[in-house]
Amino acid sequence: MDTFRKVPELSLMSFLNGSNNDKTRFVDNLFSGLKDYGFIVLVDHPVDQEVTNKAYNLVHEFFQLPEETKRKYVGKNGGQRGYTAFGVEHAKNSPYPDLKEFWHVGREELVNPDMKKHLADNIWPTEIKEFKETLLKFYSALDMTSVVILDALAMALDLPQSYFRTMLQDGNSILRPIHYPPLDARAPKNAVRAAAHEDINLITVMVGATTSGLELLDRDGKWLPIKTNEKQLVIDSGDMLSRITNDLLPATTHRVVNPDNDTSNRYSMPFFVHPNPDTVLSCIPSCRGTGEKYPAINSNDWLMIRLQEIGLMKN
Numbered sequence: 480m481d482t483f484r485k486v487p488e489l490s491l492m493s494f495l496n497g498s499n500n501d502k503t504r505f506v507d508n509l510f511s512g513l514k515d516y517g518f519i520v521l522v523d524h525p526v527d528q529e530v531t532n533k534a535y536n537l538v539h540e541f542f543q544l545p546e547e548t549k550r551k552y553v554g555k556n557g558g559q560r561g562y563t564a565f566g567v568e569h570a571k572n573s574p575y576p577d578l579k580e581f582w583h584v585g586r587e588e589l590v591n592p593d594m595k596k597h598l599a600d601n602i603w604p605t606e607i608k609e610f611k612e613t614l615l616k617f618y619s620a621l622d623m624t625s626v627v628i629l630d631a632l633a634m635a636l637d638l639p640q641s642y643f644r645t646m647l648q649d650g651n652s653i654l655r656p657i658h659y660p661p662l663d664a665r666a667p668k669n670a671v672r673a674a675a676h677e678d679i680n681l682i683t684v685m686v687g688a689t690t691s692g693l694e695l696l697d698r699d700g701k702w703l704p705i706k707t708n709e710k711q712l713v714i715d716s717g718d719m720l721s722r723i724t725n726d727l728l729p730a731t732t733h734r735v736v737n738p739d740n741d742t743s744n745r746y747s748m749p750f751f752v753h754p755n756p757d758t759v760l761s762c763i764p765s766c767r768g769t770g771e772k773y774p775a776i777n778s779n780d781w782l783m784i785r786l787q788e789i790g791l792m793k794n
Contacts, residue, residue: 559585578660659746
């Protein structure tokens, strides 16, 4: 008989403000959740709900602009900043484009100015009042939250709590507001809102989407719907984390399925946590086991390879 499977729900505030036992319990459950499912849900966290709501409202306003207006802001360098139009990105090895359009916001302020040569400038629409101010505030909140999560994960991997902070300083993390429009004649017959894929980065932090549709591929090989509300955060493990943990924490395969109601819109805002471009992705000592599976690689080189694979950069 199948056992009931449900993504673990954890309290991030218990790690931030709880007792030593609370912190230890969170670290253990974070590790086991990512290992067993690749996803965990945070039922509480320090991201202000008013900022989240305002960001969603402004993103909705942007995506309702005329197509020719949005295309003024098409980004360069693999769409790392600004607007990417409907049907451009596809999952690795998928012959069909994803049924979505999105916007990218990157880091504005750097500790090390020399890192600027690796990072593209943000692009901002002039039509939407407070778009820049609000999305940068939202970016900052998710950025700080991701540091806390990786502090806890470092402890689980027998590393100093601050291990990830060096690679996260001036990290090339991306906030990606996504619009999945109603399904219409533009959609190829076999295309879905987001085909099965793994994220490129270390972890992804996602605020609750406006509608359902997100599913993960369970370690048992079954698709498991992720149910959250707008106040929760979903965390999943990406390719970079899988690589440096020697697949101890595998990247999570997930997708966004098409809705029963073809006229529905869906909005989501994942925050892709990337190290800085100078980071070398190499195996964490506690994860080596009988040997390292992957050679060390520069994180920016790895990113460029993956952007080519999903259609955002040309070879």
